Amino acid sequence: MNSKPLSVLFTSAGRRVELIKCFVAAGQRLGLTLSTHACDLNPGMSSACQVASQAFAVPRCDHPDYTAVLLDYCIRHDIDLLIPTIDTELYPLALARESFLAAGTKVHVGGPSTIEIVRHKARTMEVLQSHGVPVPRTVCFDSAADIPADWEWPTMIKPSAGSASRGIQIVDNAAAIPASFHEPMIAQQLLKGDEYTVNIFIDAQGELQTVVPHRRLSVRAGEVEKGMTVRRADIDDIAAKLAGALPDAEGVLCFQLIDDLDHGPNVFEINARFGGGYLLADRAGGRFAERLLHQLCKPSDWAESQWKEGVTMLRYDAAIFLD
Missing domain, CATH: 3.30.1490 (Dna Ligase; domain 1)
Known part of the structure; x- marks a missing residue:
């Protein structure tokens, strides 16, 4: 593609080293020069901040100056794309996304209506059920x-x-x-059965484009540690109904369901952002990071990727040393 250099900012970066690597690899596949930026409360103690090209400190995401600090940085460093990584920062960024866009930064977040729904689990269940999505x-x-x-x-x-x-x-x-x-x-x-995470991509017109489910073989601290991609028509149908239930969803989301022994698949969680298990979807060929970078250069031109079933992820601990 060889377009202009792009800059991507990962907020609340924490341990999201592999997510940054996914974007770097996506940029390489597209022939882009990519500069990665990361921020956290204490960037010196964030592994993701250590692997980014540049890093800086920010206040807590519930601080009244949080979005202003990010916007100022985006303006000064010509940031093209901002990727939030935790739930609590989604709503303030959703409210401010037009201000960022006016400054030249695309914030990867859905609209406020969607974030209001997914940030409250009882409301999530109510909305999904009203659109035919099975929920506990x-x-x-x-x-x-x-x-x-x-x-x-x-x-x-x-x-x-x-x-x-x-x-x-x-x-x-x-x-x-x-x-x-x-x-x-x-x-x-209480649901009992196999648990799945489903990574999906919704385009700017609200249309569901890609569904990549994986079975969660092992979980640690709420994130998948071992998983395998699977194809299931019933999960695709649930994903379509879920996407239709969210009024202004856009970009990458993931949701979790349990295939209950008595009640079948039931959705119990939505994250309107990149989830910790996105790495598996990316490896299988979902390549949502690549799509977001591509849209910055050629918004109307994209060849749909084909993802593989049966790709298995075995995550492990790694260390970064600061001498």
């Missing part, structure tokens, strides 16, 4: 008294706005539910 029974609660009398036990409880498996508990009965919580909680029907 879910209820908001402040105390055990709010749980319906006909509820099935044991059940899962978790924060309504949680992520990375934070705060998840399995409780056997209402008496086992703590007396109080520091944040809104939900109880959710």
Whole structure:
């Protein structure tokens, strides 16, 4: 392609070393010169910040100056594409994406309406169910008294706005539910069966373009550690309904489902961003990173990639040393 050099900024970069590598490899396949930037609260302690071309510190994403700091950096460093990596920064960036675009930076995030839905699990289940997506029974609660009398036990409880498996508990009965919580909680029907992550790409017109599911063979800290890509027509159908339920979704999203032994596939989570398991979809040929870079150069020109079933990922720990 040999277009102008591009600059990509990864926010809340943390340990997303492999995601940066996916973009670098995508740029090489397209013949692009790519400059990678990364930020975090403490970039000196972020492995992803160490592998990026440039890194800098930012305030917490709930700080009122967060988007202003990012926008200033994007303007000064001519950033073409901003890639958020955690859920809590999605909404402020969704609200500010037009300001970034006016400055020449495309923020990879859906619109505020979609982010409002996916950031609250009970709302997510309600919207998906209304569009024919199978979901587990879910209820908001402040105390055990709010749980319906006909509820099935044991059940899962978790924060309504949680992520990375934070705060998840399995409780056997209402008496086992703590007396109080520091944040809104939900109880959710406990599903049993194989778990899948489904990476999808939705174009700027809201049309679902690609669906790459993988079975989660092993999970650590909420992210897939071992997985294998699979093709399933029923998952493709669920993905199409899910995409139609999100009013202004765009770009890369992933969702999780469990193929319950009694109830079949049920969606229980959506992340409106690159997920930790994207590496497997990329390796299999989904190449969503490549598509985003390509759109910056030739928005109307893209050849759909073909991805492979049966590609297996075995993640491991690696180290970066600072001398």
